[in-house]
Amino acid sequence: METVVSGIRPTGNLHLGNYFGALRNFITMQNEHNCYFFIADYHSLTTHPTPHDLHGNVRKILVEYLAAGLDPEKSTLYIQSDVPETAELYLFLNMNAYIGELERCTSFKDKIRQQPQNVNSGLLTYPTLMAADIIIHRATKVPVGKDQEQHLEMTRTFANRFNRLYNIDYFPEPQAFNFGNELVKIPGLNGSGKMGKSEGEGNAIFLDDEPEAIRKKVMKAVTDSGPTVPGQQKSEAIQNIFQLMKVVSTEETLNYFDDMYNTCQIRYGDMKKQLAQDMIAFTAPFRERIRAISADEAFVSKVARMGREKAHESAAKTIREVREIIGFKRF
Numbered sequence: 001m002e003t004v005v006s007g008i009r010p011t012g013n014l015h016l017g018n019y020f021g022a023l024r025n026f027i028t029m030q031n032e033h034n035c036y037f038f039i040a041d042y043h044s045l046t047t048h049p050t051p052h053d054l055h056g057n058v059r060k061i062l063v064e065y066l067a068a069g070l071d072p073e074k075s076t077l078y079i080q081s082d083v084p085e086t087a088e089l090y091l092f093l094n095m096n097a098y099i100g101e102l103e104r105c106t107s108f109k110d111k112i113r114q115q116p117q118n119v120n121s122g123l124l125t126y127p128t129l130m131a132a133d134i135i136i137h138r139a140t141k142v143p144v145g146k147d148q149e150q151h152l153e154m155t156r157t158f159a160n161r162f163n164r165l166y167n168i169d170y171f172p173e174p175q176a177f178n179f180g181n182e183l184v185k186i187p188g189l190n191g192s193g194k195m196g197k198s199e200g201e202g203n204a205i206f207l208d209d210e211p212e213a214i215r216k217k218v219m220k221a222v223t224d225s226g227p228t229v230p231g232q233q234k235s236e237a238i239q240n241i242f243q244l245m246k247v248v249s250t251e252e253t254l255n256y257f258d259d260m261y262n263t264c265q266i267r268y269g270d271m272k273k274q275l276a277q278d279m280i281a282f283t284a285p286f287r288e289r290i291r292a293i294s295a296d297e298a299f300v301s302k303v304a305r306m307g308r309e310k311a312h313e314s315a316a317k318t319i320r321e322v323r324e325i326i327g328f329k330r331f
């Protein structure tokens, strides 16, 4: 059994891309491993120093994780700031994190370009905080996408450096959790690229979107001028529509529109109408559970408390041991 850690920044609702990308795998993983899934609210301050509804954003993700099928009895669902031991480990790791290696990090370089007016040291030390998140539970696996691989590599560097400096084999080297080919890429509705909340208005279908909103977004999805010769290669925008249909519609429906495309009889308006309908049906159970869970304040509080207690127990043990290893002693 592996110890798994994964964090998500509370910067918006979850969309179908999140669901098919990671969430669906978390739901399987929680049956097989010791999983910690947390909401990275400390991290969110590196880009949003004065969030207008921090608590509400955190709550939204918690509710949506539960609605998607994460089970608080099986995995530890917690909020990063509920476990301040993470911040203490971050401090220790920062003492041995070198400015040069932090400055070379791709995500840091991207961020200073995106927010030149706020190049704060939290941005620079983002990878140290992420390393603390992971090794505070002495995790062995981290389910990450390509964009987080460098952060994970830095986590290994910091963990190994700690072991070497204090001459002890304490932190394991966390590895990427490989989902293999179960990872389904979900394109957005803008005609290119993957589904994402930062990819522009109308690009993503959120798990809590109302049917009317889904219909509107799908009907506005980018298409092309249509095939002119039988069997014509599909443009990226059209491949995307087919890929979305593949995940929410029946095989029969998909094959029908594929045939219509290949014989140049397709009407994109009809296809989008069908896609919208199937997407609304697919997301209906999420919408209902989000609504029910969100209305149950006592349940949400109970889940947060359970997560806090379990995560704290694991983190406090690590911090106790790390303090001892470094040489801090109570008088």
Ligand code: TRP
Pocket: 005, 006, 007, 008, 009, 040, 043, 129, 130, 133, 134, 142, 144, 148, 151
């Ligand atoms: N950096 C991750 C992201 O932007 C979020 C994150 C923070 C994380 N701490 C983590 C992911 C620890 C995995 C493990 O997606």
